[in-house]
Amino acid sequence: MNLPDLPVRAVLGELTTALREHGAAVLVAPPGTGKTTLVPLALAEEAAGRVVVAEPRRLAARAAAARMASLLGEPVGETVGYSVRGDRKVSARTKIEVVTSGLLVRRLQNEPELPGVSTVLLDECHERHLDADLLLALLLDVRAGLRDDLRLLATSATVASEKLSRLLAAPVVTAHARTFPVDVDYVPPTRGERIEATVARAIHTALSEVDGDVLAFLPGVGEIGRVSSMLDDVDVVPLHGRLPASRQDAALRPGSRQRVVLATSVAESSLTVPGVRAVVDSGLARVPRVDHKRGLPGLATVKVSAAVAEQRAGRAGREAAGRAFRCWARHEQVSLPAYPEPEIRTAELSRLALELACWSTPDGSGLSWWDPPPEGPLAAGRELLNTLEAVEGGQITGRGRKMAALGLHPRLARALLDGAAEVGPRSAAEVVAVLDNGGQLTDVEAELRRLRSAKDERWRAEVRRLARLVPDAPEAPDPALVVALAYPERLARRREKGSPVYLMAGGTAAELPSGSGLGDVEWLAVAEATRAPGRAHGVIRLAARADAELALRAAPNLVSETDEVAWSDGDVVARSVRKLGAIVLSERPLRTPSPALLEQTFIAALRQEGLRILPWTEDAERLRERLAFLHRVLGPPWPDVSDEALLASPRDWLPELATARRRADLEQIHLAPALRRLLPWPAASRLDELAPERIEVPSGSRIRVDYGSDEPVLAVKLQETFGWLETPRVAGVPVVLHLLSPAGRPAAVTSDLRSFWQNGYASVRAELRGRYPKHPWPDDPLTAVATKRTKRSSP
Structure with a gap:
């Protein structure tokens, strides 16, 4: 064969030797070196079976086949042929077949041993398309278990080939381009x-x-x-x-x-x-x-x-x-x-999930990947397949195999299969062809009219191809139904009259652009919606007019009837709600809501509005302050009674929530006994000893201790503390004494009484005795009798 003098010719011998000795190889060759055309021709000369070349794009597949056929002086379909979606030119004489990666994945699913194929060339691996990555993983699995004689050649235009070489357990052959500056x-x-x-x-x-x-x-x-x-x-x-x-x-x-x-x-x-x-x-x-x-x-x-x-x-x-x-x-x-x-890291993975289910490895764990599919997106893809009834219990269903065989995204496969039965194969195919390729107009029906009148041959050819894939049935056009079958969770209802914003069944809000022609519709079957960064909701790009009846017909599995109990405007609202996904269809008051739902609602209300919605009495507040003091000073087992701690486990101290039915029931809760439920035993018996509510002062009065500050405070009139030598302590912490004037105003603050009597009392006495002459102001407060009364007047 007289091949053009392109750079890859210099390494053809090394390449064929690597394939013969290792069964696999990686060819690094920049664009223009002939790797896509000369290498398959060279391999076909010495291969016993067919050479299959997998390209990432249909355009590249057809162009590569045409170029190789021209080098042989033959038409496409003789020695060199191609197979892409909707177009195939091969014959019994074909030794080199150029296919798209996605098509070869489907062929592997049907015939994993690839009978008659000796070599598979994976072209342009560096582009990291999803189908190509999947194809590589499946071919490695075939070589490991079914066809150890199948030769694999991966080509790349970049030098980042080390990981690919390790994956294939193959040597790297490099061709250097003779390019111009x-x-x-x-x-x-x-x-x-x-x-x-x-x-x-x-x-x-x-x-x-x-x-x-x-x-x-x-x-x-x-x-x-x-x-x-x-x-x-x-x-x-x-x-x-x-x-x-x-x-x-x-x-x-x-x-x-x-x-x-x-x-x-x-x-x-x-x-x-x-x-x-x-x-x-x-x-x-x-x-x-x-x-x-x-x-x-x-x-x-x-x-x-x-x-x-x-x-x-x-x-x-x-x-x-x-x-x-x-x-x-x-x-x-x-x-x-x-x-x-790599596309596998960023793309929506339901189609990959369908192929993996067909390969009997739903999570892909049994395969060798260049980069494994991310768990979250793959799980989301499997969940969609469950919704579409393509898998059940992780296993592919007969319906799922039919969907996979169509070579479409699972959503579109579902729309074509079920849509054809409902509206006829051509009507379903017309809409699916629009959904697959996008449209110029927002209104699906208007886009269909435009395509028909424009006589778009590419669209018409795709419609004919799709219609042939499904059984015949009477035609009854209904574009919205086909859209809804593909995207049931995007059925949408206007939020309020006159608003351009719709709520989709999946819970996402999306807005109709002006001039869409759909502004008068309450229900939409949305095919495409996008959301730009920073926007509160999406924008509807393609949709069809729908109604509630169509929505229920297309997505019966999204319909639910549930009892909802929520906290709204300061009280409990209980209702029985019928929904299509997130869209409310109807609702009515619920007379006997579930106690469990009520308890959950009250707990949610507490966490939303805070503990202030509870009836905090003065006694409850003071008990909480005492407990907080002990937790701060002594730590466990004295409980944390901060807002965060109490809200974290309300059932531990508020069992009344389980029987409450409305806001008024909360007002009946006695919070002091509720807080005592948190007290540790037997330490609880020492509460009054460690953090007494009141302290007796020398005058005989029992004064309340304020635990609301960082340190405990005792506010007492100065005359009632005469003779008190040592500062009182609670839980080992000195009490801060606010010594008050006879009028109840602070005259001095101290946490060291002995020092106050020695150093501070004289100046306080000098300042106050003239203002309050009827009260005792002894020279020696340590020997004076404490009193809460004024000094008796002389007879």
């Missing part, structure tokens, strides 16, 4: 400039300075459209996954004059766009992300990694010296992450 310029946005304007500006510069085509990388279809509108007098060619195959293929053929190819990440590595001499990189990519807490999956726009930026720039040097224009500041380059985040 690429000069890199940085074109950061000006102040307030949108990225589309920056990219358009850089494109104009490239067109004026470079003789050749310009390849510009943008995050999505919307940005491609906006940049395209800013370019005049040049051929603009879009390249993205939503285009029909014919238009994708056209972008991969050289043009008759200078072109600008506006591409998403599909053009980063496994495709060669001919004629490119300049690359304009927005520095952005759109990747799967999901808000697991709110259940709103979608795409996020993120900065590319340094490895991706390098690959994009390298596209300018495939055929000659080139230029790369990066639309960010030079100093930002060092802050880029080294490599892309």
Whole structure:
């Protein structure tokens, strides 16, 4: 075979030797070295069976097959063929079949031994797509248990291959690219400039300075459209996954004059766009992300990694010296992450969970992973499969196998299967095709009318493909029902009349954008909702008109009738509520609520509003202060009676909550006896000894001790303490004496009586005896008789 002189040819011998001796190998080869086309052709020459090449994208699979077939001078479908979703060109003569990773996963599920296949080449492993990571794990499992003769070759455009090499227990073969030099310029946005304007500006510069085509990388279809509108007098060619195959293929053929190819990440590595001499990189990519807490999956726009930026720039040097224009500041380059985040760490994982259930390892623990799926998102995926009745008790059901065989996300598979039975296969397929690819309009029905009138052939082809996957049935179009079957927890009801905000059955609030055409509807079947950071609720992007009857029909398993007891406006409210998920359908007063629910409600009310809702008498407050003092001074076993401690275990001291029915019942609780329930035994018998409520002073009065401060305080008239030599103590702590004037005002404060009599009394006596002449002010207070009366007048 006369192969082109590309860099990978230099290592073909080393590569085939590694595969022969180890059964596996890792090939590191930058874009443009021929790893996607020359390696499969070389392997097919000496392989006994078919060589299967797994590509992450349909566009790359078809392009790789076409390139290899052209090298052989044959049409696609002879020696080289391809199989992608909805399109297959193979024959009995086919020795090399290029497939998408997801399709090969399905083939493995049906025929784990891969009969007739000798070698599987996993291309572009560095991109870390979810299907590719799963495929690698399944193939390793097949080699370990079923096909030890199956050869695996993993290729990567980056040098981060050590972990992949260990996983495969295989050597690394490296091919070095013979690329042309690429000069890199940085074109950061000006102040307030949108990225589309920056990219358009850089494109104009490239067109004026470079003789050749310009390849510009943008995050999505919307940005491609906006940049395209800013370019005049040049051929603009879009390249993205939503285009029909014919238009994708056209972008991969050289043009008759200078072109600008506006591409998403599909053009980063496994495709060669001919004629490119300049690359304009927005520095952005759109990747799967999901808000697991709110259940709103979608795409996020993120900065590319340094490895991706390098690959994009390298596209300018495939055929000659080139230029790369990066639309960010030079100093930002060092802050880029080294490599892309693996999709398995960020994506919604219900489809992965379905495949794992089909493989009889629901949690994936029996497989060898490059990066294992995170437990939380995988558990969420399994929970969804339970809801969709695809699994039961962790095991795949017959229904689940039918859903998996469709090759769709489990939600869409459910919508197609059940929807076809309800509304007919074509009507269900039309809606599922919209849900799978997104729409331009918010209203699903309006989007369907637009697609039909526009005669969108790509959408029509997908509808025909999907309709063939399910049994025939009479047609009775009902778009909202199909949407609700896919997303039952997104059935939504308007919160209040005139409001654009809806509450979804899953508990998330989402708002209709203005101009949606759906503003007069009480119920919606929501297909897509997103939530930007910092927003209180989501925004509805795609939905269909629904009603309560449809909601109950589509999601009967979400309907519940429960008794709810809650604390509202200072009292208990008990009601029997019928709900669809979080949406209240109807409610009525509940006359005999469960005592357990009532107790939970009172406990919640205490924690919400605090202990102030209890009837704290003066006696209860003083007892609590005494207990707090002992806990502070002596510690356990004297109880902690702080708010936090009492609220942490209210059942320990408030058994009355178990019998209370309304706020008025709380007013009948005697809190002093309640607090005494916390007293330790036998230490409780020493409460009055250690922290007496009152202390007897020399006058015979029994004065109350105030334990409400950091130290115990005894406020007593000075004349009642004459003859008292030592400061009283409680639990070993000196009492702080507030010595009062005859009018009850503080005259002195001391915790050392002996020192006060010696050093402070004289000045207090001098100040007060003229003001209160009828009261005794002896020279020697230590020998005077304590009294609470005034001095008798002389006869």
